Amino acid sequence: MPASKKSSSSSTSSLDIHRSDLALCKRQALVEAALLSHDCILPLESFFYEDLNALAQITTFHAADLTIAYTNSMMIDNKARLVVSQQVKVKYLTLCRLMDKGIELAMALPDFPRPDDYLCSSCYSISLSPEPMTQTVPTSPSSSDDDTPIPAPPRSQLAVHSLGSPRRSRQKRRETISLSVRLSRPINYTPAPSVKEEEPEYVSQSIWAPSEETFDDRNGVDYTTITCRYCNEEGHCQIKCPKYFCRVCNKHEPHHLSANCPDLKGKHIISAKPGTHAFHYQLRQWENERDNSGPQS
Numbered sequence: 154m155p156a157s158k159k160s161s162s163s164s165t166s167s168l169d170i171h172r173s174d175l176a177l178c179k180r181q182a183l184v185e186a187a188l189l190s191h192d193c194i195l196p197l198e199s200f201f202y203e204d205l206n207a208l209a210q211i212t213t214f215h216a217a218d219l220t221i222a223y224t225n226s227m228m229i230d231n232k233a234r235l236v237v238s239q240q241v242k243v244k245y246l247t248l249c250r251l252m253d254k255g256i257e258l259a260m261a262l263p264d265f266p267r268p269d270d271y272l273c274s275s276c277y278s279i280s281l282s283p284e285p286m287t288q289t290v291p292t293s294p295s296s297s298d299d300d301t302p303i304p305a306p307p308r309s310q311l312a313v314h315s316l317g318s319p320r321r322s323r324q325k326r327r328e329t330i331s332l333s334v335r336l337s338r339p340i341n342y343t344p345a346p347s348v349k350e351e352e353p354e355y356v357s358q359s360i361w362a363p364s365e366e367t368f369d370d371r372n373g374v375d376y377t378t379i380t381c382r383y384c385n386e387e388g389h390c391q392i393k394c395p396k397y398f399c400r401v402c403n404k405h406e407p408h409h410l411s412a413n414c415p416d417l418k419g420k421h422i423i424s425a426k427p428g429t430h431a432f433h434y435q436l437r438q439w440e441n442e443r444d445n446s447g448p449q450s
Contacts, residue, residue, distance in 0.1 A: 183268065184248055184256055188214055192266045200259035207254045210247050217243040382433050400443040411443075412436055 187193040188211065201207035217240045224236045259265060380387050383394045398405045401414040412423045412432075422439055425431035 180252070180257065181248060183272075184252060184260070185244075186268075186272055187256075187260055187266075188248070188251075189218065190266070193260075196262070196265050197256065197259055200256075200262070201254070204254065207251065207256075210251050210254070214244055214247040214251070217241075217247065382437070400440045410436065411440055 187197070194211075197211060198208060201211070221237050221240045221244075224233050224240070379390055381389055381394050383397045389395075392410060393407050395405070399409055399414050400411045401416050412421075412427075423432055423435045425435050
């Protein structure tokens with residue numbers, strides 16, 4: 154009986170934690186929808202008119218959301234993912250900061266727009282994709298004076314579209330590109346030009362072990378953010394560390410780990426799979442034992 158009571162109490166506590174997390178997510182989604190609604194901007198700024206820090210947080214949230222929309226529209230390389238991920242973090246931290254400052258109290262005021270005004274009901278479909286990007290087109294000399302350039306794209310916001318006919322609804326869903334709830338992506342954007350993939354260079358298994366640290370710049374890895382497992386310095390990985398040397402043959406040679414030394418003649422000194430954290434941990438332990446035991450014949 155005590156074991157059953159313990160299991161039931163643990164399941165109840167986990168269920169309570171799940172409910173609290175779900176309630177927090179709903180609160181955050183409601184605050185985010187209010188921040189992205191034009192009808193709620195003026196009431197929020199009026200509520201925080203004496204708190205300059207809160208007003209700056211609201212401006213930062215809108216700037217991060219606009220940066221995500223423009224980055225997805227203009228940048229087509231892999232670095233755009235890093236920009237978007239950092240801006241999503243900025244939006245989340247800013248949203249949490251505004252919740253700590255009492256933005257939910259402003260949303261509970263009688264004169265604040267109701268959730269039905271800035272949230273969509275069940276008869277509408279919500280698309281987090283911004284409006285299609287439209288750039289200014291210069292007018293030709295032969296055009297009339299009434300011709301005006303196409304306006305710049307508006308700020309990213311919740312785009313609400315009526316469902317309409319089922320066929321039109323399915324077509325809109327196919328045109329809409331969404332990766333996550335917090336990530337805005339443009340629709341009907343010109344696809345990136347296809348780039349011919351380079352054939353991987355063949356490297357002997359004896360001198361280059363398959364490792365999670367052997368990626369190069371062709372895969373979009375920025376080595377300035379990589380920390381060496383051996384010397385804990387940024388800018389290179391362990392397999393390219395100039396201070397690292399083999400504990401078997403004592404050679405300072407790039408791409409030469411102690412576990413893959415030819416002098417071992419096929420002997421496995423590490424049981425973990427190459428490229429995993431366990432592999433590098435066991436390799437470090439084995440090298441420390443060799444260093445502590447002194448030179449061996």
